[in-house]
Amino acid sequence: MEFFWQPVLLLFVIFLASSYFVHQRKIGGTKNLPPGSLGWPLVGETLQFICEKYENFFRKRMKKYSSEVFKTSILEEPTIVFCGPDANKHISANEPKLVKVWYPKSQISLFNMHLGKYQSPNPSTEMKKVTNSPVRMMGLLKPEGVMKHLGKIESITKQHIRTQWEGKEEVKVFMLVKALVLNLSCQFFLGLDDPDLASKLVVKFDHLQHGVQSVPVNFPGTTYNRALKAAATIREEIQLIIKEKSVSNVDIYSMIMGLMLASYMSVSNVITFMIKHIGQRPDIYQKIASEQTEISRSRGSCKTLDWESIQKMKYTWAVAQETMRLHPPTPSPFREAVADFTFGAFTIPKGWKILWAVNAANMSPEYFPDPENFDPSRFEGNGPAPYTFVPFGGGPRTCPGKDYARIVILTVIHNLVTKFKWEVLFPDEKITGTMLPIPAKGLPIRLHPI
Numbered sequence: 056m057e058f059f060w061q062p063v064l065l066l067f068v069i070f071l072a073s074s075y076f077v078h079q080r081k082i083g084g085t086k087n088l089p090p091g092s093l094g095w096p097l098v099g100e101t102l103q104f105i106c107e108k109y110e111n112f113f114r115k116r117m118k119k120y121s122s123e124v125f126k127t128s129i130l131e132e133p134t135i136v137f138c139g140p141d142a143n144k145h146i147s148a149n150e151p152k153l154v155k156v157w158y159p160k161s162q163i164s165l166f167n168m169h170l171g172k173y174q175s176p177n178p179s180t181e182m183k184k185v186t187n188s189p190v191r192m193m194g195l196l197k198p199e200g201v202m203k204h205l206g207k208i209e210s211i212t213k214q215h216i217r218t219q220w221e222g223k224e225e226v227k228v229f230m231l232v233k234a235l236v237l238n239l240s241c242q243f244f245l246g247l248d249d250p251d252l253a254s255k256l257v258v259k260f261d262h263l264q265h266g267v268q269s270v271p272v273n274f275p276g277t278t279y280n281r282a283l284k285a286a287a288t289i290r291e292e293i294q295l296i297i298k299e300k301s302v303s304n305v306d307i308y309s310m311i312m313g314l315m316l317a318s319y320m321s322v323s324n325v326i327t328f329m330i331k332h333i334g335q336r337p338d339i340y341q342k343i344a345s346e347q348t349e350i351s352r353s354r355g356s357c358k359t360l361d362w363e364s365i366q367k368m369k370y371t372w373a374v375a376q377e378t379m380r381l382h383p384p385t386p387s388p389f390r391e392a393v394a395d396f397t398f399g400a401f402t403i404p405k406g407w408k409i410l411w412a413v414n415a416a417n418m419s420p421e422y423f424p425d426p427e428n429f430d431p432s433r434f435e436g437n438g439p440a441p442y443t444f445v446p447f448g449g450g451p452r453t454c455p456g457k458d459y460a461r462i463v464i465l466t467v468i469h470n471l472v473t474k475f476k477w478e479v480l481f482p483d484e485k486i487t488g489t490m491l492p493i494p495a496k497g498l499p500i501r502l503h504p505i
Contacts, residue, residue: 087402089135091116091126099128101270108489109387113138113412122419124398130159130270132408137398138415140422140442145398146390146411147442147449156452157391157408161271161279165263165286167309198362198458204243206359208463211239211248212470218250220471220502225480227497229327232467233257236323239463240315245296256292259285263312264320268386268490286312314456321384322460324491325375326467327498328382332374332429333472334479334500339374339431340472346370347472360466368465373434375464379446381429382492383414388448416443476503 094100104112104127113136116125123139137146146154158166195201215235220226237260238253266282273280293308333340350364390409395402403409418426422443423433433439447454454460477500485495 087397087400088404089124089126089398089401090120091136093126093128093133097131099131099133101129101131104129105269105489109412110383110414110418113415114418117415124401127410129410130161130268134408134410135392135403136410136412138412139419140416140440142398142411143413143416143442143445143449146409147445149396150390150450150452151393153392153394153396154390154409155393157389159268159271159389161269161282162267164271165266165282166313167306196455196459198462201459201462202362205361205365205462205466207242207248208239209359209466209470211235211242212467215250216470216474220475221504223502225499225501227499228330229323229494229497230257232326232330233261233319233323235467236326236463237315237319240318243318243459244311244314245293247296252292256289259288260316260319261285263289263316265490267316289315317385317454318456318459318463320491321456322463324382324384325378325460325464327494328492329375329378329464329468330471330477330500331479331494331498332378333468334477335482336429339429340476343371343374343468344472347469350469351473360469364469365462365465368469370431370435371465371468372461373431375461375468376434376438376444376446377429377431380417380423380433380444382486383417383446384491385413385446385454386490387412387414411448413445413448419443474504476505477501478503 092100094103116127116136117138121138123137123142125136125138127134127136137143150156212235215231215238219231219234234250234254234257237257238248238250241247241249241253262278262281262285266279266285269278269282271279273283289312290308293311297307297311333343346368350360350367354361354364388411390411392403392405392407392409395405397403416422420426422440438444442449447457447460480499480501481496484498486492487495
């Protein structure tokens, strides 16, 4: 038996060594590549990427190689990671001339994107092709489009607070906020107000979110397998809803699912961690409460929020921005180089993937002094220097849902702060999660009605 395994082991070692040599020759032959490591053959640094927190993965390599750009290999692709203000500006200014959007294989499968013909359509353009679509996207995500739904957004929020918060001494914030935000997404994108359905789908959307940048290994129990099953369930629910509205198009089902996922994971995270910081800082609570009480007084008890009210929430939005700085609500997006180009002293080869670390500067003391400290005043006045803080990306592919996210976040916080004070029960609660931050205990708080 020992005689049998020795040559097998030797062959395996020879295979790894030769694969590594070919790997380095294949993707390392271009001169002037940024510093970094391509890791092991085939797997590269994928395991580190999916197992570490994103900010830790970036921070280690920025410290070791370069604070602006380094090479790696993740998800079976040679990849250049862009970090910091200059990188943010370069990507924003050169899409689609030098870079185009790119999706990992897992995301292509989950959302039925077809390689070769999927060209990252503009949702507005695609939705116009569908007669009588309940999610006709022309102008829907612009401020004026979102404002048409503000009355319903606030109505659903108030109803949620009445049924899930009022009369309770303690609540777990994260799960409640996720259910509310998903119900708001159902209303906004599907015209459906169904809290029970939203609560049922929360776990499915969580599985889908975790699978977006996972290794596409479809075995029972894997992250990717759970995400595939969740995507199928969500797509079926969307299909049932919009077929009733005379729409039948598989691409539309997947597009709606993608829009709902993007709004769900980003907005719920921001609201949850805002509640955490507001509850831990009486000075911040008092400033927000004063701002929101004045808005309530000026609009009268019978009026709903309007655009003027939203525009007055300047300090509340500064708190939201500082929350996004400390707890980035969206994962770093991918791009692909469509031509050879230079960045600084380095060459970025055509076809290489680019991981745009949009949040890499958030914890830099060079741009944000005392970066661990929660300080909303950073975003008052002129705010941070250009391109140091880009939570919604930039350039032609700036997140189209940023106005929707802002209005939902401010509406929810307005209605909570005018109803309650609260205290965070576990101030040092561990933050878990790799792609996005997750409070380990679900952020339990004690409510004090006002």
